[in-house]
Amino acid sequence: xxxxxxxxxxxxxxxxxxxxxxxxxxxxxxxxxxxxxxxxxxxxxxxxxxxxxxxxxxxxxxxxxxxxxxxxxxxxxxxxxxxxxxxxxxxxxxxxxxxxxxxxxxxxxxxxxxxxxxxxxxxxxxxxxxxxxxxxxxxxxxxxxxxxxxxxxxxxxxxxxxxxxxxxxxxxxxxxxxxxxxxxxxxxxxxxxxxxxxxxxxxxxxxxxxxxxxxxxxxxxxxxxxxxxxxxxxxxxxxxxxx
Numbered sequence: 001x002x003x004x005x006x007x008x009x010x011x012x013x014x015x016x017x018x019x020x021x022x023x024x025x026x027x028x029x030x031x032x033x034x035x036x037x038x039x040x041x042x043x044x045x046x047x048x049x050x051x052x053x054x055x056x057x058x059x060x061x062x063x064x065x066x067x068x069x070x071x072x073x074x075x076x077x078x079x080x081x082x083x084x085x086x087x088x089x090x091x092x093x094x095x096x097x098x099x100x101x102x103x104x105x106x107x108x109x110x111x112x113x114x115x116x117x118x119x120x121x122x123x124x125x126x127x128x129x130x131x132x133x134x135x136x137x138x139x140x141x142x143x144x145x146x147x148x149x150x151x152x153x154x155x156x157x158x159x160x161x162x163x164x165x166x167x168x169x170x171x172x173x174x175x176x177x178x179x180x181x182x183x184x185x186x187x188x189x190x191x192x193x194x195x196x197x198x199x200x201x202x203x204x205x206x207x208x209x210x211x212x213x214x215x216x217x218x219x220x221x222x223x224x225x226x227x228x229x230x231x232x233x234x235x236x237x238x239x240x241x242x243x
Contacts, residue, residue: 001027001028001029002027002050002119002120002123003030003031003048004021004049004050004116005030005031005040005049005052006018006030006032006033007033007034007037007053007055007058007066008053008054008055008058008082009036009057011035013055013082013105014033014034015033017053017107020107021112024113024116026116026120035058036059037065038061040052040054041061042168044074045140049077050120051077051078051079051080051119052066052070052079052080053082054066054082055083056083063083064081067079067081067099068097071097072144073140076123076126078119079094079099080099080112081101082105101115141168142177142181145162145173145185153192153193156217193218193227194216194227194232197216197224198239201236201239201240201243209225209240213236
């Protein structure tokens with residue numbers, strides 16, 4: 001059974017597509033219908049689909065940005081871009097994002113069925129069968145959070161900022177990260193910063209300890225010393241002397 005999601009800000013288009021798909025010969029399940037890209041992005045990170053039919057022009061987050069964001073979470077997700085705009089720039093961007101199927105309004109039912117049948121056949125070829133577990137999508141959320149922390153560890157990173165990056169509720173992000181890693185986000189940020197500090201001290205002997213602390217996001221040298229000792233068991237100076 002192929003799982004299909006629909007994103008279009010026009011309710012008649014969403015309902016019309018859903019009705020067409022219901023009459024399709026392809027075994028399917030409609031996992032969600034969305035009125036804007038932001039709504040689709042939030043839900044589809046948890047409710048996994050095999051195919052997304054998306055309009056290009058939508059409020060908040062457009063179809064092309066939605067595709068770009070979702071590809072980071074579900075590499076096997078296939079896209080059918082729906083648009084009433086015969087605009088080469090849109091098509092060019094869609095092709096760059098790896099979208100092969102472009103459906104113009106008004107929607108031709110037979111063309112829609114052809115594209116869904118093609119997506120289903122490709123899905124059967126690409127995957128060994130079975131549903132992609134929910135945990136796989138959650139794992140991608142955690143991976144993105146880790147990647148962001150590892151790149152921006154010098155900044156004051158808030159939970160709300162991280163939640164905004166992955167378009168999820170802050171409380172859910174916090175619980176998910178702890179469940180997946182066994183660590184709080186705060187502890188992971190601390191771990192990354194201390195590892196970076198150790199690396200800096202190893203290869204930059206001329207830097208003062210307080211300068212190392214500033215480089216990894218700690219402006220207070222006393223606080224940096226205390227955290228460093230808490231994690232490593234030694235002060236930054238003792239670590240440097242041993243190194």
